[in-house]
Amino acid sequence: MPPANTPPPVEASRSDSVANEYEREPVPEKSLKGAGKFWGMYAGEHAAGTEFMIGPLFLLAGVSLQNIIFGLLLGNLMAVLSWRYVCVPIATKARYTLYHHLEKIAGKWLVLLYNLANGLLFCFLAGAMITVSATAVGIPFDMTMPTTDDWLPNSTMFVVVVLAVGLLIATVASLGYDTVAKFANIASPWMVLVFLACGIVAFKQLGASSWEELNAIWSESILFAQDGESESTMGFWSVFLFAWFCNAAMHVGMADLSVFRFAKKASAGWATSAGMYVGHYMAWIAAAFMLAAQIKLNQDANPVPGPMANNVVGLAGIICVVVAGWTTANPTIYRAGLAFQAMAQTIFPNVSRFWATFAAGLIATVAGAFPAFAWQLLGFVGLYGTILAPMGGVIFFDWYFRQKGDASAFQKSSPATSFSVPVLLAWLIPVVPAFYLIVYEGYTAVNFVLPCWLITGVLYLLLSKKPAAA
Amino acid sequence: MNTLLRIIGWVGLALTVVPSFLFLFDALSMEKLKLAMTIGMVVWFAVAIVRSRLVPASSE
Numbered sequence: 001m002p003p004a005n006t007p008p009p010v011e012a013s014r015s016d017s018v019a020n021e022y023e024r025e026p027v028p029e030k031s032l033k034g035a036g037k038f039w040g041m042y043a044g045e046h047a048a049g050t051e052f053m054i055g056p057l058f059l060l061a062g063v064s065l066q067n068i069i070f071g072l073l074l075g076n077l078m079a080v081l082s083w084r085y086v087c088v089p090i091a092t093k094a095r096y097t098l099y100h101h102l103e104k105i106a107g108k109w110l111v112l113l114y115n116l117a118n119g120l121l122f123c124f125l126a127g128a129m130i131t132v133s134a135t136a137v138g139i140p141f142d143m144t145m146p147t148t149d150d151w152l153p154n155s156t157m158f159v160v161v162v163l164a165v166g167l168l169i170a171t172v173a174s175l176g177y178d179t180v181a182k183f184a185n186i187a188s189p190w191m192v193l194v195f196l197a198c199g200i201v202a203f204k205q206l207g208a209s210s211w212e213e214l215n216a217i218w219s220e221s222i223l224f225a226q227d228g229e230s231e232s233t234m235g236f237w238s239v240f241l242f243a244w245f246c247n248a249a250m251h252v253g254m255a256d257l258s259v260f261r262f263a264k265k266a267s268a269g270w271a272t273s274a275g276m277y278v279g280h281y282m283a284w285i286a287a288a289f290m291l292a293a294q295i296k297l298n299q300d301a302n303p304v305p306g307p308m309a310n311n312v313v314g315l316a317g318i319i320c321v322v323v324a325g326w327t328t329a330n331p332t333i334y335r336a337g338l339a340f341q342a343m344a345q346t347i348f349p350n351v352s353r354f355w356a357t358f359a360a361g362l363i364a365t366v367a368g369a370f371p372a373f374a375w376q377l378l379g380f381v382g383l384y385g386t387i388l389a390p391m392g393g394v395i396f397f398d399w400y401f402r403q404k405g406d407a408s409a410f411q412k413s414s415p416a417t418s419f420s421v422p423v424l425l426a427w428l429i430p431v432v433p434a435f436y437l438i439v440y441e442g443y444t445a446v447n448f449v450l451p452c453w454l455i456t457g458v459l460y461l462l463l464s465k466k467p468a469a470a
Numbered sequence: 471m472n473t474l475l476r477i478i479g480w481v482g483l484a485l486t487v488v489p490s491f492l493f494l495f496d497a498l499s500m501e502k503l504k505l506a507m508t509i510g511m512v513v514w515f516a517v518a519i520v521r522s523r524l525v526p527a528s529s530e
Contacts, residue, residue: 186518186519187515190482190483190511193487196490197490200491200493200494201493203494204494313504313507314508315504315507316504316507319511
């Protein structure tokens, strides 16, 4: 448990068995790990419950098959390059968690604020994962599945299933998640293969024997899903930007400093290609084919993961949806709980991690009862990146323009302040208008990630004083 | 023992993915595909759980 009044390593998450070590010191040489450790981790982590939602949402948005295939191919490449050349070089030199690195620049109280935003966004993300799991758990109970028109809970049974799933996940997360982390490691190779099998079976069900036929079936599916309109709201560049920035908080946002600080060499950053091309390429395309097959066979364009997986591979698909949702919602709630605990401890020093995590789980469960969060996942992950990634811009610009890449001087330095107003202003000046334009004016969220990241970094340099040593 | 369990685990994974290719090439029906994948799932998880209890993490 982190000491009272200090923010926890919320972002030190995905490999918590190791990442919670050396929270406030550089990772020593003896604890460094080879690239092999990162390949499996990224492949498994990005085969999550939400992948079952994202692929079908592309179809509903009317994205052409070419744009999906090539947009994701290049967008994912940019994401891999962002990890490899933006995040990992700093991680393998500074060897700090995001939290501790940011604390040295922005002060612990601003990091607390960042963690609160992080925690709340995690809760809504976990809520979407709970919704995904509930659609599979509800099948044996003959639950009426929510449709894309349902932004509110659509039936009492849906609410009951979401509550049961959400409370179970919240309780397990509150008890600590070592067991679930171990189970997730066991499940991940199996889940990846189930995703692949789903895609192959769905492709077969589409009955296409050539690219032209596949394209025609795809276009018919869009036509059916959009009630005969066939209108595309996402072109090549939208898909490209989405693939690049859906994990912006992790790469350009530097959350994965916490993971890659254990890497021996910066070349370990290439391991992220396993996550991108297994989870965000193969799995998304497989899930999109699942919806197209469901439309063709059942004339049903409802992108509900449980029934879609059941249609193609049966019980294994249903269990995969539950496991994929559960194993990713659990650590997400755990991280949110740590963030809330750190915030609460500034007022109530004795708040336990159990209750903070349980509170995060309750928020996620309530969010999960609203299918809107799952249907709006494409926009939500863009918003998530727009809000959180700019702090990575501060780290990047500070590292290359202020620290000049001198890790040893940076490690010896102390935080200049406990609350950096220049960093706060640099963060809020671009993010607040972007938030308004996204939420109230309906602009596409992922378009704002890169501009906000750049503006925040440049504003940080302009607003903050150079350190005395410089 | 560990090697045997590992091989059985691989069989479970094979039962998860190979049937989909057989289905693709019309060599397997949908019912048998679903059955094979369910068996593959049970085998993989059963073996993985047994292995995690029998084999110390350090020897993984």
